[in-house]
Amino acid sequence: xxxxxxxxxxxxxxxxxxxxxxxxxxxxxxxxxxxxxxxxxxxxxxxxxxxxxxxxxxxxxxxxxxxxxxxxxxxxxxxxxxxxxxxxxxxxxxxxxxxxxxxxxxxxxxxxxxxxxxxxxxxxxxxxxxxxxxxxxxxxxxxxxxxxxxxxxxxxxxxxxxxxxxxxxxxxxxxxxxxxxxxxxxxxxxxxxxxxxxxxxxxxxxxxxxxxxxxxxxxxxxxxxxxxxxxxxxxxxxxxxxxxxxxxxxxxxxxxxxxxxxxxxxxxxxxxxxxxxxxxxxxxxxxxxxxxxxxxxxxxxxxxxxxxxxxxxxxxxxxxxxxxxxxxxxxxxxxxxxxxxxxxxxxxxxxxxxxxxxxxxxxxxxxxxxxxxxxxxxxxxxxxxxxxxxxxxxxxxxxxxxxxxxxxxxxxxxxxxxxxxxxxxxxxxxxxxxxxxxxxxxxxxxxxxxxxxxxxxxxxxxxxxxxxxxxxxxxxxxxxxxxxxxxxxxxxxxxxxxxxxxxxxxxxxxxxxxxxxxxxxxxxxxxxxxxxxxxxxxxxxxxxxxxxxxxxxxxxxxxxxxxxxxxxxxxxxxxxxxxxxxxxxxxxxxxxxxxxxxxxxxxxxxxxxxxxxxxxxxxxxxxxxxxxxxxxxxxxxxxxxxxxxxxxxxxxxxxxxxxxxxxxxxxxxxxxxxxxxxxxxxxxxxxxxxxxxxxxxxxxxxxxxxxxxxxxxxxxxxxxxxxxxxxxxxxxxxxxxxxxxxxxxxxxxxxxxxxxxxxxxxxxxxxxxxxxxxxxxxxxxxxxxxxxxxxxxxxxxxxxxxxxxxxxxxxxxxxxxxxxxxxxxxxxxxxxxxxxxxxxxxxxxxxxxxxxxxxxxxxxxxxxxxxxxxxxxxxxxx
Amino acid sequence: xxxxxxxxxxxxxxxxxxxxxxxxxxxxxxxxxxxxxxxxxxxxxxxxxxxxxxxxxxxxxxxxxxxxxxxxxxxxxxxxxxxxxxxxxxxxxxxxx
Numbered sequence: 012x013x014x015x016x017x018x019x020x021x022x023x024x025x026x027x028x029x030x031x032x033x034x035x036x037x038x039x040x041x042x043x044x045x046x047x048x049x050x051x052x053x054x055x056x057x058x059x060x061x062x063x064x065x066x067x068x069x070x071x072x073x074x075x076x077x078x079x080x081x082x083x084x085x086x087x088x089x090x091x092x093x094x095x096x097x098x099x100x101x102x103x104x105x106x107x108x109x110x111x112x113x114x115x116x117x118x119x120x121x122x123x124x125x126x127x128x129x130x131x132x133x134x135x136x137x138x139x140x141x142x143x144x145x146x147x148x149x150x151x152x153x154x155x156x157x158x159x160x161x162x163x164x165x166x167x168x169x170x171x172x173x174x175x176x177x178x179x180x181x182x183x184x185x186x187x188x189x190x191x192x193x194x195x196x197x198x199x200x201x202x203x204x205x206x207x208x209x210x211x212x213x214x215x216x217x218x219x220x221x222x223x224x225x226x227x228x229x230x231x232x233x234x235x236x237x238x239x240x241x242x243x244x245x246x247x248x249x250x251x252x253x254x255x256x257x258x259x260x261x262x263x264x265x266x267x268x269x270x271x272x273x274x275x276x277x278x279x280x281x282x283x284x285x286x287x288x289x290x291x292x293x294x295x296x297x298x299x300x301x302x303x304x305x306x307x308x309x310x311x312x313x314x315x316x317x318x319x320x321x322x323x324x325x326x327x328x329x330x331x332x333x334x335x336x337x338x339x340x341x342x343x344x345x346x347x348x349x350x351x352x353x354x355x356x357x358x359x360x361x362x363x364x365x366x367x368x369x370x371x372x373x374x375x376x377x378x379x380x381x382x383x384x385x386x387x388x389x390x391x392x393x394x395x396x397x398x399x400x401x402x403x404x405x406x407x408x409x410x411x412x413x414x415x416x417x418x419x420x421x422x423x424x425x426x427x428x429x430x431x432x433x434x435x436x437x438x439x440x441x442x443x444x445x446x447x448x449x450x451x452x453x454x455x456x457x458x459x460x461x462x463x464x465x466x467x468x469x470x471x472x473x474x475x476x477x478x479x480x481x482x483x484x485x486x487x488x489x490x491x492x493x494x495x496x497x498x499x500x501x502x503x504x505x506x507x508x509x510x511x512x513x514x515x516x517x518x519x520x521x522x523x524x525x526x527x528x529x530x531x532x533x534x535x536x537x538x539x540x541x542x543x544x545x546x547x548x549x550x551x552x553x554x555x556x557x558x559x560x561x562x563x564x565x566x567x568x569x570x571x572x573x574x575x576x577x578x579x580x581x582x583x584x585x586x587x588x589x590x591x592x593x594x595x596x597x598x599x600x601x602x603x604x605x606x607x608x609x610x611x612x613x614x615x616x617x618x619x620x621x622x623x624x625x626x627x628x629x630x631x632x633x634x635x636x637x638x639x640x641x642x643x644x645x646x647x648x649x650x651x652x653x654x655x656x657x658x659x660x661x662x663x664x665x666x667x668x669x670x671x672x673x674x675x676x677x678x679x680x681x682x683x684x685x686x687x688x689x690x691x692x693x694x695x696x697x698x699x700x701x702x703x704x705x706x707x708x709x710x711x712x713x714x715x716x717x718x719x720x721x722x723x724x725x726x727x728x729x730x731x732x733x734x735x736x737x738x739x740x741x742x743x744x745x746x747x748x749x750x751x752x753x754x755x756x757x758x759x760x761x762x763x764x765x766x767x768x769x770x771x772x773x774x775x776x777x778x779x780x781x782x783x784x785x786x787x788x789x790x791x792x793x794x795x796x797x798x799x800x801x802x803x804x805x806x807x808x809x810x811x812x813x814x815x816x817x818x819x820x821x822x823x824x825x826x827x828x829x830x831x832x833x834x835x836x837x838x839x840x841x842x843x844x845x846x847x848x849x850x851x852x853x854x855x856x857x858x859x860x861x862x863x864x865x866x867x868x869x870x871x872x873x874x875x876x877x878x879x880x881x882x883x884x885x886x887x888x889x
Numbered sequence: 890x891x892x893x894x895x896x897x898x899x900x901x902x903x904x905x906x907x908x909x910x911x912x913x914x915x916x917x918x919x920x921x922x923x924x925x926x927x928x929x930x931x932x933x934x935x936x937x938x939x940x941x942x943x944x945x946x947x948x949x950x951x952x953x954x955x956x957x958x959x960x961x962x963x964x965x966x967x968x969x970x971x972x973x974x975x976x977x978x979x980x981x982x983x984x985x986x
Contacts, residue, residue, distance in 0.1 A: 183923075190921055197920060622959055625952035647952070656951035657893070657970035793967070 031207045031230070033068055036198055040072045043196055044166055047134040052160035054153075054189060058173040059200035062231030062248065062315050065170040066140060068200065072168075073136050081136045086144040088274040088314065090358075091373075091389055093351040094148045094382035095121065097139050100276075103306065117381045118151035119597050125156075126163055134164040141275075141314070143171040143182055147419075148382040150185050151599075161194035162871075173199070181384065184633040191626060193869060202228030212237060218244075231313050238300075252301075252319035259299055263292040270302065271320040272332050272359075276310040284339035285332075333359035350376060354389060363396040370396075374411060381599040387415035387424075403444075406435035410448060413455070418601055420636035422459045429455055443484060446476035450488045457495060458602065460637045460673045466495050486515045486524035493531040497538065497570075500676050500713050505535035523563070526555050530567050537574040540716060540740065545574055545583075565595045565603030572610045573677070577717050578741065581762045582853055584614045605631065609642035616646050619764040619790055619827040620863070625650055641669045641678060645685050652689035653765065655793035659689045679706040680718035687725035692794040699729030716740025723747055746770055751779075762856065764828050765790055772799050777808050784811070789828045826867055826885065833860040838877045838886055890926065890947040892971035893954060898933060898941040900964040907932065907940050910963055917961040924953035929980065945971070 043053035057065050073081040082105065084097025093099060095112065098121050102109040111124040129135055139145070142153065156167050176183060189195045203211075208228055209219040215237050225244055226232040235251035236244060239258070245251035256267060266289035270277040282290060293309065296302045303312045311317035324332065337356040341348050350373040357365035374389035390412035397405045409432035416425035429452040436445035449472035456465035469492045476485040489512035496504035509532040516525035530551035536544025552567040568591030575583035588611045595604030609631045615624035624646055631643035648663035650656075663686050670678035683706035690698035703722050710719040720739035724747050727733075735747050742761070745754040751773040758767035764786055771783035772795060780803050787796035803811045826834065829850075836846045847857040861873070868883075870876035880886045901907040911930075918927050930944040948954045951968050958965045 186923075195920075197922070199922070622956065625955060629950065629952055651951055654951075654955070656955070656968050658951065 030064070030067060030071055031203055031211070033064070033071075033200075036068055036200060037072060039196065039198055040068075040168075044076060044134065044136075047164055047166040050131065050162065050164050051194070052134070052163045052165040052167070053194050053196050054157050054160050054167040054169065054192070055196045055198055056186065056189065057168060057170040057198045057200065060174040060202070060229065061172050062229045062313065063200045063202055064230045065200060066313075067230070069138055069140070069168050069170060073138060076136060079133060079136055081138065083138045083140070085140040085275045086142055086146070086149060088141070088144050088317075089351070089355045091351065091355065091385050091392065092144055092146040092149075093349065094146050094377045094380040094385055095152070096146060096275075097149055098152070115379060117597075117599075118148050119155060121152050122155045122159065126159060126165070129164055131164060134166055137165060137167045139167065139169045141171065142169045143176060143180070145182070146377070146382045147181065147384040148377075148380050150181060151381065154185055154188060157189040157192055157195060161192070179635075184630070187633055188630060203230055203233065204228065208233055215240075231315055235316070248315050249319040249322065252316045253323055255299075256301065256320065259292075259295060259301075262289065263296055265289045266292045267296060267301075267320050268324050268328075268332055269336070270309060270311065271317045271324070272329075272336055272356075274314075274317060276305060276308045278308045280307070280344050281336065281339045282309075284342075285335045330360055333357075334362065336360075337362065337365060351385075351389075354392060358392055358396075363399065366396040367393055367400065371408065371411070374415070378415060383415045383418045383599060383601070387412060387419060387421070390415060402435045402439055403441065406432045406439070406444070406448075409435070410451070413451065417455055417458065418599065420458075420601055420605060420634060420639075422455065422637055425455045426452070426459060442475050442479045443482075446472050446479075446488065447484045449475060450484065450491055453488075453491050453495070457498070458636075458638060460641070460669045460678075462495060462499065462673045462675055466492070466499075469495060481515055482519060483521050483524060486512050486519065486521055487527070489515065490524060490527040490531060493528065497531055497535050498675050498677060500538065500715060502535045502539060506532050509535070522554075522558060523560055526551050526558070526560065527563055530555070530563065530570065534570040534574065537570070538577065540574075540578060545571065548574075561594075561598050562600065562603075565591065565598070565600040568594065569603050569606050569610075572607060576610060576613060577677075579617060579717075579761050579763055579766070581614060581618055582856055584610070585855060585859060588614055601636075605634065605636045605639035606642070609639040609646070612643055612646045616650060617763050617765070619829060621650060621654070621791055621827075637669060641666045642681075645681050648689060649685050652685075652692050653790075653792045653794055655692075655797065663689060676706065676709050676713055676715060676718060680710055680715075680722060683707070684718070684721045684725060687722070687729065691725065691728055692798070696729035699725055700731055711736060714738040717743075720744040720747060742766065742770070746773065755779075762829065762852070765792060765795075768792065768795060768799075772802070777803065777806060780806075781808075786828065789831075826864060830860050830864050830867070831885070833857065834864050834876065834880055835886065837861065837864070837873055838880070890949055892928070892974070893946050893948055893951070894969045894971055895944040895946060895954060895958075896941075896966040896969075897944065897964050898966050899935040899937065899939040900941050902939055904932075904940055907942070910961065913961040914957070914963060917957055920960070921953065921957060924949045925957045 040055065043055055046053050057069060059065050082101045084101045087093055087096045098108060099112060102112050107128050108121070108124055111120050114120070116124070125137070139149070139153065142149070145153070153169060156165075160167060171182060190197070205220075205223045205228070208223040208226070211233055212219040212222040217237065221244055222233060222236055225246060226236060232248050232251060235248065235255055239245055239251045239254035245254050256263070265286050266282070269282060269286045269289070273281060293302075297304055297309070301312060301316055302309050333356045337353060337360055340352050340356065350369040353369040354366060354373045357369055370389045370393035374386045374393070377383070377386035377389060390408055393408050394405070394412060397408055409428045413425045413428035413432065416428065429448060433445065433448045433452060436448055449468055453465045453469035453472060456468060469488055472488040473485060473492070476488055489508050493505050493508035493512060496508055509528040513525050513528035516522070516528060530548050533544045533547030533551060537548050538544075548567060548571055552564060552571070555563040555567060568587050571587040572584055572591065575587065588607055591607045592604055592611065595601070595607060608627060612624045612627035612631060615621070615627055628643040628646045628650070631639050632647070644662035644666040648659045648666065651659035663682065667682045667686070670682040683703045686702035687699040690696065690702060703726055706718070707722040707726065710722055716738050717740055719736045720741050720743035723736055723739055724743040727747060739747060742754040742757040745751075745757065751770045755767050755770040758770055768783045768786040768790070771779045771786070774780055774783070780799055784796055784799045784803065787799060800811045832850060833846055836849060841849070843857045843861060844854060847854045850857070865871070865873070865876050868876045868879040870879050877886070901910060914927060918925055926947040928945040928947060930942045933941040933943060935941055946954060954968055955965060
């Protein structure tokens with residue numbers, strides 16, 4: 012039925028071309044499967060340009076791995092992909108997964124189902140194709156799998172195009188995080204060599220050198236050129252595909268165009284409704300190899316072919332095809348219509364009414380699945396068609412858009428939509444919604460670091476809300492004002508607003524607002540170091556958790572971590588930071604999760620785990636979010652300064668810009684202290700006075716003990732003679748008074764090795780200075796080490812080490828000083844409780860150190876860690 | 890990416906040790922292609938008989954260099970950012986180690 016050339020060439024050439032020169036890649040895949048069989052799963056990132064043969068490779072590998080179970084899911088090439096699209100596809104043949112998705116399961120539920128369905132004796136291969144198109148929830152699944160895969164019999168093969176990843180592509184962040192895991196394997200596929208192209212093209216009488224020149228060795232392009240035949244070589248992939256399709260005859264066109272507008276796969280029932288008269292051509296298209304068959308569906312064998320066809324459709328017919336796709340999808344033979352797909356076709360069909368019907372529904376669905384980026388895009392889509400809507404409906408869409416933008420930390424977009432919504436409600440004179448939107452805007456402004464503006468907006472909100480019967484909205488506006496006062500460290504004002512909120516909440520019997528107020532007034536005392544305040548905040552947190560006020564739970568974790576962080580109470584930080592991150596991750600509370608992640612980088616820095624601090628800070632910076640990025644920049648600046656690495660000043664200057672804009676001591680004091688420390692380490696004490704002046708003055712006004720002591724300390728160390736502020740508190744206050752010995756002890760107890768060295772470096776006795784030097788070298792604190800060793804040599808000390816070389820050599824796993832202590836006791840066979848007692852640490856902290864030691868040594872047991880440490884020579888050197 | 894010079898003075902006892910390290914360095918570099926690119930190295934003969942290196946890398950940040958070094962178990966004495974490159978002559982031919 013079709014000519015001989017197609018019968019022989021197309022399908023087989025595509026496959027042959029896709030597998031030429033792939034022996035090494037297949038060997039790598041085989042090795043990962045061997046590991047997965049042993050219960051040590053792997054996540055393989057298969058990358059390469061479009062058409063290089065990623066699918067062909069993965070398909071061939073999974074076919075030859077039969078009878079192993081293969082789960083195959085493809086990400087949609089829709090402008091706004093379906094949430095969890097690949098898993099929806101997998102679920103069609105997997106009851107256990109369908110049940111999870113039908114329940115509205117999110118990323119972590121999908122992972123739980125998946126891991127729960129693995130069998131120990133036979134590994135599963137999970138293929139996720141084209142993850143450069145994946146929705147946010149699918150990326151979350153990928154991340155979670157990356158963390159868990161190492162200990163389960165699972166092989167994840169994720170393919171993506173690396174030629175189309177912009178620097179801010181969401182996949183980049185995920186790749187960055189996955190890349191740090193030992194269980195991740197990267198497989199980059201290169202185009203074919205000239206020899207391979209010759210071997211493919213020569214048998215067809217084609218000028219092989221010319222084919223190579225035009226295709227660059229891209230296997231898909233090569234196979235299309237061969238399949239297209241003809242005397243003139245097509246110059247682009249598109250030309251090649253269209254030439255080849257022309258051979259199939261004009262009657263196939265309508266069918267192929269319909270399939271091309273239904274990525275990633277066209278169900279037969281949709282095609283039946285769309286192009287009933289052309290379905291007879293399906294066999295011919297399948298035979299030519301341009302299409303491939305799936306369960307009740309077909310798709311283009313290659314995405315490049317689909318795009319070529321889609322782009323060749325004339326604009327007027329494109330609208331018509333999408334209209335027919337929309338009509339077909341709106342009445343499926345079973346189940347509910349899919350709003351994401353309908354919104355996509357409605358927009359392409361320029362059907363405003365249909366967009367407004369389905370895009371908000373698609374947004375709500377995406378949001379509930381944690382795909383907030385897609386939700387924001389669906390609201391934006393609806394807004395593009397919303398000119399004819401009543402103003403109130405448009406304003407509601409704007410609020411939805413603003414919320415999704417804020418959750419995904421797109422602060423500026425969130426702010427813009429909020430302002431437009433406020434204007435609508437104002438014109439409509441809808442005071443309740445107007446006041447509520449103003450309250451929301453104040454919160455967004457706080458997240459953008461615009462504290463003074465936020466305060467004014469929140470005051471405006473209360474003014475508007477007082478014009479209607481006082482209700483929940485007004486109570487929340489009071490809470491927002493209390494929150495702003497809290498971060499401004501105005502304890503009195505915080506309590507005033509919190510009290511007004513809680514009085515109103517009591518009258519309304521509004522437990523959410525009442526717990527919110529309880530938390531804020533507790534935090535105000537906690538931030539000033541009052542333990543009863545922290546206890547109150549903890550109580551509010553527990554109650555909010557019981558009542559399911561998730562946003563508040565996330566926020567309260569942040570407040571608790573802040574109070575602990577200011578006092579360098581690392582043990583308390585441990586209690587809130589990671590559990591808070593886990594809580595927020597599972598519920599997509601990015602706003603709080605990102606801040607907590609940034610706080611974790613600070614915790615890691617202070618704990619002496621600098622590698623982790625750098626990794627975490629870098630991870631935070633991969634997503635644009637004003638406040639968490641500011642915290643990460645402070646950590647990065649300090650880290651570079653302490654290590655003696657280049658360029659501590661750029662991140663600190665960026666952080667200073669934001670800090671200044673907020674005018675909050677919380678930020679200005681951190682930045683000023685970091686800049687002062689960096690200047691001092693670089694031997695430029697003259698810069699300290701200017702860097703600290705404003706923050707120091709503010710700390711004096713607010714009488715905030717810790718920032719006051721730290722800033723005064725750096726000023727004194729830079730040679731500024733001034734009175735010691737009476738309110739100064741914490742170990743820095745001892746250093747200010749010359750008691751470095753007591754300060755060093757306190758820092759040691761707090762678990763802050765760098766600050767301990769810093770205190771010891773002030774000593775005028777050789778023994779303490781040597782301890783400072785050893786400690787600095789062990790941390791990799793090159794800058795402080797240089798300063799201390801110079802002091803030692805000036806004193807005439809002998810045999811002073813100059814560099815970190817020996818420490819690094821002796822400690823290949825880059826364990827921290829504390830972890831080395833723990834490891835030594837582990838090797839004596841001590842239990843965690845005994846180690847805790849010996850080292851004067853909490854059980855929890857020791858648990859943490861032990862798991863960190865295991866991770867760094869790549870060991871799964873304590874015995875394994877000790878063996879690995881001996882092998883690496885970490886233990887003998889002590 | 891920025892260009893950096895990395896000093897690893899006297900990092901290895903023998904040329905064999907250095908060769909092993911170079912293999913690890915390449916392997917770890919392949920794991921983070923978007924963050925570090927090893928350009929070239931000069932092997933230094935130290936006075937105590939050890940060998941070291943002066944390396945030229947391109948990297949997304951100093952942290953990426955540290956991470957690579959720690960993963961490949963390479964020492965780092967100092968990282969210096971390169972402001973500009975002046976090439977007068979091509980590198981001399983490789984000397985067999």
